Amino acid sequence: MAKSYNEVGASTYQRIKRDIIFGDLAPGSKLKLDGLRQRYSASMSTLRETLNRLASEGFVEAQDQRGFFVTPVSREDLIEIANLRVLLECHALRLSVEKGDTDWEGNLVAAHHKLHLMEQKMMSGDDSRKEDWKRYDWEFHKAMIQACGSRNLLSLHAVLYDKYLRYQMLVLTYRGDEAVNEHRRMFEAALDRDVARASQELQTHIEKGLEHTLAAF
Amino acid sequence: MAKSYNEVGASTYQRIKRDIIFGDLAPGSKLKLDGLRQRYSASMSTLRETLNRLASEGFVEAQDQRGFFVTPVSREDLIEIANLRVLLECHALRLSVEKGDTDWEGNLVAAHHKLHLMEQKMMSGDDSRKEDWKRYDWEFHKAMIQACGSRNLLSLHAVLYDKYLRYQMLVLTYRGDEAVNEHRRMFEAALDRDVARASQELQTHIEKGLEHTLAAF
DNA sequence: TATGAAATAATATCGGATAATACTGTATCT
DNA sequence: AGATACAGTATTATCCGATATTATTTCATA
Known part of the structure; x- marks a missing residue:
């Protein structure tokens, strides 16, 4: 059973995904690794793993050598x-x-x-x-x-x-x-x-x- | 445009995905990080990123605390x-x-x-x-x-x-x-x-x- | 103002250190 | 013999720091 978004002990994956879906991370905004590191108190490695997952699901866009962005809306x-x-x-x-x-x-x-x-x-x-x-x-x-x-x-x-x-x-x-x-x-x-x-x-x-x-x- | 599988300079993502699709990595087989590290000459961080991507696409299964496996076939x-x-x-x-x-x-x-x-x-x-x-x-x-x-x-x-x-x-x-x-x-x-x-x-x-x-x- | 070089910032990748967990083999007990 | 407990090994997950590459910004000069 998949965990719900606001459960205690939610993974950084679940938390970031929740924040994208509920608009706390605005569409199109840049996801600076250093900022995320503090906000979710996770290491860069873990963050990059979750951002890659979210990218292949389409919630995040990865631009080569320019980092990650919240997928824009239209x-x-x-x-x-x-x-x-x-x-x-x-x-x-x-x-x-x-x-x-x-x-x-x-x-x-x-x-x-x-x-x-x-x-x-x-x-x-x-x-x-x-x-x-x-x-x-x-x-x-x-x-x-x-x-x-x-x-x-x-x-x-x-x-x-x-x-x-x-x-x-x-x-x-x-x-x-x-x-x-x-x-x-x-x-x-x-x-x-x-x-x-x-x-x-x-x-x-x-x-x-x-x-x-x-x-x- | 997406790169094809066997192009020179292919990323480890493309190479691993190719090897899964073409059967060089057998269905159900365990993807040991240390083995992959040598086979694709990539670091653990990069490997975990690509394995996470492949997992969310369904080519790889991630079991908590037990690593990654090539998705079985049926x-x-x-x-x-x-x-x-x-x-x-x-x-x-x-x-x-x-x-x-x-x-x-x-x-x-x-x-x-x-x-x-x-x-x-x-x-x-x-x-x-x-x-x-x-x-x-x-x-x-x-x-x-x-x-x-x-x-x-x-x-x-x-x-x-x-x-x-x-x-x-x-x-x-x-x-x-x-x-x-x-x-x-x-x-x-x-x-x-x-x-x-x-x-x-x-x-x-x-x-x-x-x-x-x-x-x- | 426009251009371009230097300085700064950020990303991508790597290797290593550590803790937590899973696995394996051995010894012990019933 | 078979099951159980435990110790030792192997593997994973996470974090950190270093380095190279690439973007972005600053600023001096034309």
């Missing part, structure tokens, strides 16, 4: 990410709804329940825990596609989700009960084993989110 | 990779055929021509240059989807292609003129701007290749 990139999420996540969802067994269904019900509770807290104005909320959102989306049967697909999706998440955190606006209803409809379609409807609801969910994020970008 | 993994290639590459091809301009078409014609020449050499029994042949195959497939308009999609595809390539190199058998005809039909459909036919031909091409590779695995 509307085009956001649109690409969203489109890829539709392609991969809808595909995974179709497989998952077809193959999912009782365990999958149970975990999905639990994940949706926890997400729904958190969504109601957010709706009532308590937006102090965006990170927690987004963790439940992630757990829900992951639970939906968990039974797709392809580890490769799941790990590609995890990276895409995080890239998309960075854009959502940058604009920092809450979409309200629209998204809540989309989650519910998607969830119900999955439990009904209605592959086409579930996939369609997911696509709508992502595309609505994209529009909302683009508008504020 | 039938299931091969099938997953092939299915993902179908999903991503066919999607990219549809976009590319729709959007491709004159430059795209020109580069595609050139890439197909070079691939075809090499295929004829291979057909006449000269299989001494598998790496070159596969480079032309890569250049052709890349040229096909180049106009898809999504950098993210292209870079995901590049990793998938290399993972699939490793399996092909492991079984080391040549599929003969079947693949040649598939390439030609795919190419012609793209020039005709027949999106559906091109995508269908590509899917068939990958799935035939999968069957062939699975049979020898």
